Amino acid sequence: xxxxxxxxxxxxxxxxxxxxxxxxxxxxxxxxxxxxxxxxxxxxxxxxxxxxxxxxxxxxxxxxxxxxxxxxxxxxxxxxxxxxxxxxxxxxxxxxxxxxxxxxxxxxxxxxxxxxxxxxxxxxxxxxxxxxxxxxxxxxxxxxxxxxxxxxxxxxxxxxxxxxxxxxxxxxxxxxxxxxxxxxxxxxxxxxxxxxxxxxxxxxxxxxxxxxxxxxxxxxxxxxxxxxxxxxxxxxxxxxxxxxxxxxxxxxxxxxxxxxxxxxxxxxxxxxxxxxxxxxxxxxxxxxxxxxxxxxxxxxxxxxxxxxxxxxxxxxxxxxxxxxxxxxxxxxxxxxxxxxxxxxxxxxxxxxxxxxxxxxxxxxxxxxxxxxxxxxxxxxxxxxxxxxxxxxxxxxxxxxxxxxxxxxxxxxxxxxxxxxxxxxxxxxxxxxxxxxxxxxxxxxxxxxxxxxxxxxxxxxxxxxxxxxxxxxxxxxxxxxxxxxxxxxxxxxxxxxxxxxxxxxxxxxxxxxxxxxxxxxxxxxxxxxxxxxxxxxxxxxxxxxxxxxxxxxxxxxxxxxxxxxxxxxxxxxxxxxxxxxxxxxxxxxxxxxxxxxxxxxxxxxxxxxxxxxxxxxxxxxxxxxxxxxxxxxxxxxxxxxxxxxxxxxxxxxxxxxxxxxxxxxxxxxxxxxxxxxxxxxxxxxxxxxxxxxxxxxxxxxxxxxxxxxxxxxxxxxxxxxxxxxxxxxxxxxxxxxxxxxxxxxxxxxxxxxxxxxxxxxxx
Numbered sequence: 001x002x003x004x005x006x007x008x009x010x011x012x013x014x015x016x017x018x019x020x021x022x023x024x025x026x027x028x029x030x031x032x033x034x035x036x037x038x039x040x041x042x043x044x045x046x047x048x049x050x051x052x053x054x055x056x057x058x059x060x061x062x063x064x065x066x067x068x069x070x071x072x073x074x075x076x077x078x079x080x081x082x083x084x085x086x087x088x089x090x091x092x093x094x095x096x097x098x099x100x101x102x103x104x105x106x107x108x109x110x111x112x113x114x115x116x117x118x119x120x121x122x123x124x125x126x127x128x129x130x131x132x133x134x135x136x137x138x139x140x141x142x143x144x145x146x147x148x149x150x151x152x153x154x155x156x157x158x159x160x161x162x163x164x165x166x167x168x169x170x171x172x173x174x175x176x177x178x179x180x181x182x183x184x185x186x187x188x189x190x191x192x193x194x195x196x197x198x199x200x201x202x203x204x205x206x207x208x209x210x211x212x213x214x215x216x217x218x219x220x221x222x223x224x225x226x227x228x229x230x231x232x233x234x235x236x237x238x239x240x241x242x243x244x245x246x247x248x249x250x251x252x253x254x255x256x257x258x259x260x261x262x263x264x265x266x267x268x269x270x271x272x273x274x275x276x277x278x279x280x281x282x283x284x285x286x287x288x289x290x291x292x293x294x295x296x297x298x299x300x301x302x303x304x305x306x307x308x309x310x311x312x313x314x315x316x317x318x319x320x321x322x323x324x325x326x327x328x329x330x331x332x333x334x335x336x337x338x339x340x341x342x343x344x345x346x347x348x349x350x351x352x353x354x355x356x357x358x359x360x361x362x363x364x365x366x367x368x369x370x371x372x373x374x375x376x377x378x379x380x381x382x383x384x385x386x387x388x389x390x391x392x393x394x395x396x397x398x399x400x401x402x403x404x405x406x407x408x409x410x411x412x413x414x415x416x417x418x419x420x421x422x423x424x425x426x427x428x429x430x431x432x433x434x435x436x437x438x439x440x441x442x443x444x445x446x447x448x449x450x451x452x453x454x455x456x457x458x459x460x461x462x463x464x465x466x467x468x469x470x471x472x473x474x475x476x477x478x479x480x481x482x483x484x485x486x487x488x489x490x491x492x493x494x495x496x497x498x499x500x501x502x503x504x505x506x507x508x509x510x511x512x513x514x515x516x517x518x519x520x521x522x523x524x525x526x527x528x529x530x531x532x533x534x535x536x537x538x539x540x541x542x543x544x545x546x547x548x549x550x551x552x553x554x555x556x557x558x559x560x561x562x563x564x565x566x567x568x569x570x571x572x573x574x575x576x577x578x579x580x581x582x583x584x585x586x587x588x589x590x591x592x593x594x595x596x597x598x599x600x601x602x603x604x605x606x607x608x609x610x611x612x613x614x615x616x617x618x619x620x621x622x623x624x625x626x627x628x629x630x631x632x633x634x635x636x637x638x639x640x641x642x643x644x645x646x647x648x649x650x651x652x653x654x655x656x657x658x659x660x661x662x663x664x665x666x667x668x669x670x671x672x673x674x675x676x677x678x679x680x681x682x683x684x685x686x687x688x689x690x691x692x693x694x695x696x697x698x699x700x701x702x703x704x705x706x707x708x709x710x711x712x713x714x715x716x717x718x719x720x721x722x723x724x725x726x727x728x729x730x731x732x733x734x735x736x737x738x739x740x741x742x743x744x745x746x747x748x749x750x751x752x753x754x755x756x757x758x759x760x761x762x
Contacts (some may be wrong), residue, residue, distance in 0.1 A: 047411035265290035293667030405532035416591025424710025546575030554721030566722030
């Protein structure tokens with residue numbers, strides 16, 4: 001019913017840059033629709049350090065809890081009291097459901113959704129604190145509260161009485177699907193979550209399922225932790241074998257006293273070594289050492305994927321992938337595999353062209369008469385070399401990172417995002433006052449999101465800069481979702497210490513204000529200058545803002561379907577489409593202007609940059625295809641065979657799909673941490689990339705700032721959250737009813753028509 005996945009579908013992570021140029025007209029258009037002072041204030045709040053949260057009025061402001069939650073004003077007992085309150089309210093609703101006579105199906109569904117909202121509002125907040133809070137003492141207290149609700153969640157997931165009550169109520173109302181599709185869809189989601197948890201099994205099988213689920217969770221966490229925290233390994237290399245290598249890197253690893261270079265092989269440091277070392281034999285050793293796996297780690301991994309097969313088998317499924325894909329757009333493993341094979345068929349010829357190019361470069365480097373093989377350890381070295389050559393060919397269009405940063409202060413980029421959303425949806429950002437205790441770090445900034453009626457429809461907290469102990473990468477967290485409220489569910493929200501909700505003017509409908517937190521790890525300036533981004537940072541921020549707007553605009557009747565609580569293979573579409581907006585010539589001057597002169601970033605430079613960056617995109621895409629295929633096989637019935645060997649499987653699939661010959665004595669899948677969080681659904685990013693290409697081309701390619709196109713995207717994609725079949729959303733957006741039925745034919749059509757990798761960008 002309320003699996004952890006249901007709550008965490010609103011947490012999204014991700015990080016390509018496409019063709020971009022410049023338009024003064026776009027900038028003029030948008031600024032005429034925004035209050036000038038308010039527009040400038042957005043920039044100032046992020047760029048001027050005097051706008052930090054150490055206001056001279058801070059002592060006069062009321063002290064509040066984190067996210068202005070009144071429970072969290074108590075830093076000692078606040079988290080546990082909040083969890084206990086949610087738990088108590090949920091138990092009252094459980095009793096109400098069980099005592100219902102099934103005469104009012106909609107009331108039962110509403111009660112289920114209220115339970116979901118109570119639990120997720122707290123669990124999502126606690127998960128955010130566990131990932132992001134700088135104080136370990138606070139994290140420990142959040143963990144304690146999290147564990148309390150985790151136990152309740154396990155009880156609910158296997159509660160036969162609740163499952164039977166909902167199932168019977170829906171069966172007694174056969175017209176529900178036609179009379180109230182949203183209620184029917186949320187009921188269906190709850191029932192599917194119940195059944196995935198084995199609630200409809202007999203007592204013996206259900207007990208077996210619970211034990212197997214706990215075992216799988218434990219093994220999965222162990223695998224994830226080991227994949228993310230691998231110890232560094234070094235190889236010792238004489239200096240004479242490093243001729244022609246990057247002198248800065250060599251200097252950083254060379255031990256003058258010992259007269260030897262100690263080269264790291266694991267993680268980011270190992271990746272830097274593969275880019276920097278000219279000697280292919282040394283690169284080979286770096287790759288092999290960096291991708292070795294111990295027998296213990298291989299055994300742990302195989303136990304983990306085997307445990308998930310057993311879990312699926314208990315509920316009558318032939319594989320974990322079959323179980324996992326039931327509620328996805330793909331629906332079945334065969335659809336995913338066919339989709340990946342079609343993409344690979346289109347992409348591999350481009351990979352071979354790049355191989356031929358790199359082989360000639362390697363031949364020249366080594367002074368060979370014959371063309372040598374390009375190996376996996378050569379890949380990043382020659383990608384970097386080739387891009388350097390392309391930049392040098394048009395040096396007059398080549399910009400340094402510092403040049404980029406002069407046009408991309410954090411405030412300028414966020415100001416540009418506000419202008420973009422104003423053009424597309426009539427929304428705007430307004431800087432909001434931060435109360436003492438409301439935020440977790442002094443660098444956090446808060447923006448309110450207002451519509452054209454000046455109604456508050458969302459709140460976004462921006463935690464953008466790296467700091468010790470902060471989770472790596474970028475992430476979007478929905479602390480609280482947008483959903484419709486009645487007088488009873490308003491009280492639910494108030495009981496959890498959240499005091500705000502919104503009433504639309506001239507309407508009787510109230511909506512819960514979504515609270516979003518965006519986490520990034522950008523570098524903060526060390527002096528009084530504004531903090532600046534490079535182009536990759538900007539792409540990351542646009543991507544995460546796509547998730548944020550989905551959470552804010554996906555205002556549904558039921559919270560379990562709100563915003564990003566939709567199918568995993570649909571949720572990345574709004575974020576990836578934002579990457580297309582970033583690349584649009586009309587959008588560029590909204591977010592990229594010189595910090596002193598306000599002059600737009602030269603479009604020719606950015607266009608050249610993107611052409612270079614995209615020159616080897618086929619290699620990246622092929623790697624993603626290979627990893628997605630491996631994900632499918634590791635969650636298939638193959639793991640149950642007595643002779644299953646994960647290393648052999650990886651070698652076989654890599655030889656077919658990676659574009660490179662697999663390397664003996666390596667086990668790179670032990671570093672594939674997404675096999676824990678994205679089990680059987682790693683293909684989703686590739687799939688949504690294809691969807692985004694189709695949708696952007698249809699709606700925005702002629703004029704990406706056109707309001708009618710923005711409203712169509714909002715009304716066909718964003719506003720539905722998970723309350724509508726995503727295939728129907730796609731069919732309406734593309735004005736093509738063929739997609740409405742979904743399935744294998746639709747996925748094949750997307751693979752064939754969406755784009756050719758490396759081409760087809762706006």
